[in-house]
Amino acid sequence: MDTAEIRRRFTAHFERAGHTPVASASLLLDDPNLLFVNAGMVPFKPYFLGQETPPYDRAVSVQKCVRTPDIEDVGKTTRHGTFFEMCGNFSFGDYFKEGAIELAWDLVTKSRDDGGWGFEEGRLYPSILDGDDEALGLWKKVTGLPDDRIIRLGPKENYWSMGVPGPGGPCSEILYDRGPAYGPDGDFSAEDRYLEFWNLVFMQDELSAVRSKEDFDISGSLPKKNIDTGMGLERVAFLTQGVENMYEIDVMFPVIEKAMELTGRRYGADHTDDVRFRVVADHVRSSMMLISDGVSPGNEARGYVLRRLLRRAVRSMRLLGFEDRALPELLPISRDRMAETYADLHRDWERISTIAYAEEDTFRQTLRAGTAIFDLATTEVKQSGGAQLSGAKAFSLHDTYGFPIDLTLEMASEQGLSVDEEGFRRLMTEQRDRAKADARAKKGQHRDASAYRAIADGMGRSVEFTGYAEVVSEGSVRGIVSAGGAVESAREGDEVELVLDRTPFYAEGGGQLADQGVIELENGARIEVRDVQSPISGLIVHQAKVLSGEVALGVGAQSLVDVERRRSISRSHTATHMVHKAFREALGETATQAGSENSPGRFRFDFSATGSVPASVMADVEARVNALVLDDLSVHAELMTQEEAVKSGAMALFGEKYGDQVRVISVGDWARELCGGTHAGRSGQLGVIKLLGESSIGSGVRRVEALVGGDAYQFLAREHVLVAQLSEALKVRPEQLPERVHDIVEKLRVAEKEIEKVRVQQLLGAGAQLAEAAADVAGVKVVAHRASGAGGGDVRQLALDVRGRLPADQPGVVVVIGTLQDEGGAGKVAVVAAVNDAARGRGLSANALVGAIGPLVGGRGGGKDDVAQGGGSDTSRIDEALALVPTEVGRTVGA
Template sequence: MDTAEIRRRFVAHFERNGHQAVPSASLLLDDPNLLFVNAGMVPFKPYFLGQETPPYRRATSVQKCVRTPDIEDVGKTTRHGTFFEMCGNFSFGDYFKQGAIELAWELVTRSREDGGWGLEESRLYPSVYDDDPEALELWKKITGLPEERILRLGKKENYWSMGVPGPGGPCSEILYDRGPAYGPDFDAARLGPDMPFALEDRLLEIWNLVFMQDELSAVRSKSDFDIAGSLPKKNIDTGMGLERVAFLLQGRENMYEIDVMFPVIEKAMELTGRRYGAGGQQGHEDDVRFRVVADHVRSSMMLIADGVVPGNEARGYVLRRLLRRAVRSMRLLGFEDRALPELMPVSRDKMGETYGELHRDWERISTVAYAEEDAFRQTLRAGTAIFDLATTELRSGGGSQLSGDKAFALHDTYGFPIDLTLEMASEQGLSVDEAGFRRLMTEQRERAKADAKAKKGQHRDARAYREVADSLGRAVEFTGYTDVVTEGAVRGLVTAGGVVASAREGDEVELVLDRTPFYAEGGGQLADQGVIELENGALLQVRDVQSPITGLVVHKALVLSGEVTPGLAAQGRVDIERRRSISRSHTATHMVHKAFREALGETATQAGSENSPGRFRFDFSATGSVPTSVMQDVEERVNDLVLADLAVHAELMSQEDAVKSGAMALFGEKYGDQVRVISVGDWARELCGGTHAHRSGQLGVVKLLGESSIGSGVRRVEALVGGDAYRFLAREHVLVAQLSEALKVRPEMLPERVHDIVEKLRTAEKEIEKVRLAQLLANGAQLAADAVDVNGVKVVAHRADGAGGGDVRTLALDVRGRLAAGEPGVVVIIGSTGSGADTKVAVVAAVNDQARSRGVSANELVRAVGPLVGGRGGGKDDVAQGGGGDASRLDEAIALVGTEVARATGQPGA
């Protein structure tokens, strides 16, 4: 049974049993605790936490998930991968334990001819939480299994929570016995509360049923928490690993060998000439690498499809690691050419049977992935050069082991993988301090975990908002698409302390109206501002508008006068000029987005935006900087369409119809079943809930200010719209006129004239530098002639005011070369520049071979002088340099040189 059919049967089974089929959400959700959706229940969290009212009592989904805590262990086990699909069914206060058990058991055991999966009952072992006798009795009753076939496990295995205060509850798992080839024989009735490690491969968990019944008040760890009481509504959350069931039903050894993954391994075998499953130590290592390739290619592709681009932080860093580990694994398998263009299309063709966007967006997805591989191949070349330098230094010092610090720097700073370091060191007969490397990696990982833990508890406490929303009984009506003044009524007041009964002059409050013209910040558009006036004369200044939970709009306002209480009639008045200015910016963003896609291709997809009064910034995917000519073309294209005065109109339709109509949907945005499509003429179409100009002509003019990088693969364009753009251009015109007048050229000749002036200045600066250096070195002969004899060593100690570090070094080496051949000689030059806090002192010591044979070291001289100039330094015995920030004791420092030479030559009193 192929994976697509397993998925289809799962969804069909629950649809037949009254569940709403919910499409998979994006892998990217706005959750401070998660980089990616990592479980099927994540999109439903607001319902389980009581932040929002679910629109259905029963639901089912097959959710895309990514888990990345143990990326380095992927492929070493047969059960874990980074990307996976979690099938789940959910009940929100509807059926509970009995219903969940019945539905799961029915699908698992029903014959394939009748639409089930047909797993043998004799191989199935349910498990229950050892303090949940109710579940134990239900399993016996529903399945007819004897009690000794049901495992009783402890909190670690069979109690679920989110890791923060909130809902939790016991679990029941369905385990599949894979037979004695995968672990020792066992007696289910005698197993303790912890699943023995030796049985984890044999008793494979395929489905976890969570009975969400408890309210947790303090969660200290997975197995240490307080139960405050029972939830008012008991819920069901289940998770079934699609890949695990697939490899069981397809008769495969592990998830990497199922129909949607193994073709990538087959292609990798073809490219490398290695064989998967060859056996032996080398075969085992190769198998791990093949699995890494299959997993990471698929995971990377799915992440890019949902809008992630490679980077050095957060989601981008995870994607970069996945892509680079896949490429690295192919290299370790012996394939050094570009691998992703060979492998990723294979994964696309299999996963694209379910996720059509992989085919629709392939140009963008492949461009991002292949560019990252090319960048990594350059990194490998650079890392190899750095590795070679490190090994040369190691050998010159007589060493044979590369330090953990060096290996970690190669890995962390240069992106050079440790296993390549190990491989290359082995080829050169060297070892690597792996223990030191692992220690540094662990320290880094612990810091990351501590940072993640510090973010725990950032779930918004939505109880006050939920209370107001429940009392309202429906979503707040937004009238702002057509009106900027709306009559309504106060329905709730919220402060930091929760829901309040009133607010007075000077109070800051979050006010909820039943109807509002104010746009809540979202989709890159800043919130409206304005005033709310109540029937009793009270007046509030609206400073911000947010939607903390779905369907609720809160106005963050300052009470200017009077008293505010729920029930009062209210009139909301939007600052119309601000609204119009922001709306123009938002429409301009859509137009610029479309123009960049025309100019750069479909890969130039929006990655973020901010629409402010009179200006906007627009982030988009790009593999490199945007040429000036393209910026000019985009600006010209947009302004031509501004002049065309195209109608801007909105339509409501299903998301499916919107996509079919050619409307762009932005990655990571949350859309409902009905979406709003904004069209600028018949040219730009995009899903958008924001406010817009009525016609493109209302934008007046759009001026792109420039573009820059804000991360790997993401560029940012900033622009002005309307009056702000006009005023900017007017200032630019005045500036150009002033420059033309000053330089006596026509405006179009300014760039050439300025270029000529800059070139002349550069030439003059070079000539001045030559003259200055010649003057500095002109003193060299006299300084050498004036050398003082200290115990038979010619010493020059000179203060060069106004000379910087480079000049000081040049002079010191020049003077040393002028000293009489064959005589011991020492030169110390101390220069200073700047004054006060900006003072910089440079010290250079140069010692010839004869002086070094007498015991004089340039390194020791600089170390001795350093404290007197407020700094330090060092180097080799022949030349050393240092610096500081204190020029008050330079004469003392000069005098100290002779003393140090006398001490070094054995006669400190000389």
């Protein structure tokens, strides 16, 4: 049974049982505790937490998931992958344990002819939380199984919570016995033998504290008991398809087959190669699905995870012996296997493939750069007589240059060197521990929404937002929240969060900053609104300071939005839509928005692009949007379903959360986009849009910053004054300025080259005099010289020049120490030692001399026996260092 059919049967089974089918949410949800959706229940969290009222009592979904804690272990086991699909059925206060058990058992054991999966009952073992006698009795009732076929497990395996206070409950798994070839009878801890593929969570407890998976406090029962189940699609697929593991199922193994064809290696012949093949299959698919949902490679958070996945896939192909571009060969295979379910992969293929292939090209360049650094590191090890690359150097190659450790190990072995893997792993563990500590710290900042939920429950409905039609409205105070939680009143000077039943204040969202203004109460109190947020769905919260009087529940209120700020932000938001559309026209459909911020008078706009945007394109985009500003197009909003919006050509943004009813903003008949923000009434109200420039903010993502309206006019006015001043100073017309400035710059460059040439000539001019004045130390000509104002290149050139002037048949040693000041005024020291052949014949070494001198100037260095160089930062002991040179020469020659 192929994977698509398993998915279809799961959904159809629960639809027949009255469940509402819910499409998979994006992998990117707005959850401060998660990088990606990592479980099927995540999109339903607001319902389980009581933050929102579910629109249905029963639901069924097949949710895209990504789990990333152990990326480096992917492929080493055959049970876990990065991207996976979680089939789930959910009950919100409807059926409970018995219903969940009946529905699961029916689908698993029903014959394939009747729409089930046809698992043999004799191979199935339900598990329960030890002590959950209710679940034990229900399993026996529903299945007719004896006691010894129902496994009792502890809370580590069979108790579920989110890891924080909130809902929790016992679990019940369904295990499949794969037979004695996979482990001993009755060893239920051996997952290869007894494979868990479905977990039924009986959400019934309210947890007050969670210290670990097995250590938590239950404060009581939930007011409504819920069901959350998770069935691993890939696990059922490999069980029903008769293959060994998830990497060999129909949607993944074709990538491995292609990789075998490209590399000439065979899957199943060698464990190390098998791990690499699995990494390729998993990471190619995972990367594709992440890019499809709007992630671009970067150095932080989601972008960093994607970058690691793509690079590990490319690296694994290299270690399998394939050094050409791999992703253009592999990614289309994965697309074709997954597109039956995810049609967007074909529709958005140009953008997905462009981002992935660009990242591979970047990584190939990184490998070339890392190889150069690696070669330098191994040379230093060999010259020092060592046989091992340090853990610190291996970690630096990995962390700074993106050079993978297994590639470092491979290449070091080719050079006859080992690598301090223990030191590398220790540094990696320290880095990982810091990251985990940071993640725990962030998780600990999860906001307690209980006060907001209590206000929302007391209101019985959502706050009415009136800001699309008005900037002044009447309402009444329905909730007051202070640092300690919900309160009855607040006085002058207090900082509070205020909830009204009706408000025109826009809460920050969709890239648009919140409104500001004042609220005046009927009792004379006056409140300054500084920010507006929506901490839970349906609730608008004004973050405010009481300027005068007293705020109390139930008092009438008049809200007054700062109109100028609102208009300025609305112009920015409308301009963002227009610039987005214009860039897509200029660069293609792959130039999709990846973030924005709409502020008063200015905005920033992030979009996908594989390289910098040419100045000509920037000029064209600016001209295009300003022409449409002059056309004074109508800006209007329509409410429709998501399906209707997509059919109308409206664009939805990745990662944004939309309801069933969506608001579509149109600028004339030109730009259409799903958006909940506020906008100008006509494009002509924007006045002028000025693009300030564009830059990279990560691999595949560019940022444009721009001004709108009065801010743009003021900027252009200042530019005009500046151009006039330059024209006056240079005595040319404004249009001649670029050519005049270019001429001046060229003349400066020529002058700087001439000055540099004279400076070098003066420096080298001292060479003959220094060689002539060389001291004689035990028959060796020695020059030890300080060159003020000389950097490393100059010092090296002078040292070699002086060495060349010494008699070739007489031993000669030259040491030059140069000094410079950096921009901060700190001293920089450059040391170069040069030794001729005759001196090396007497046992003298430039590398040894630099090694002796380096510590005196606060640095170190190295090189070969004939020339070596180093650096430092202590200029106070240069004379002492120079005096050490003849001493070291005499000691060596005398020895």
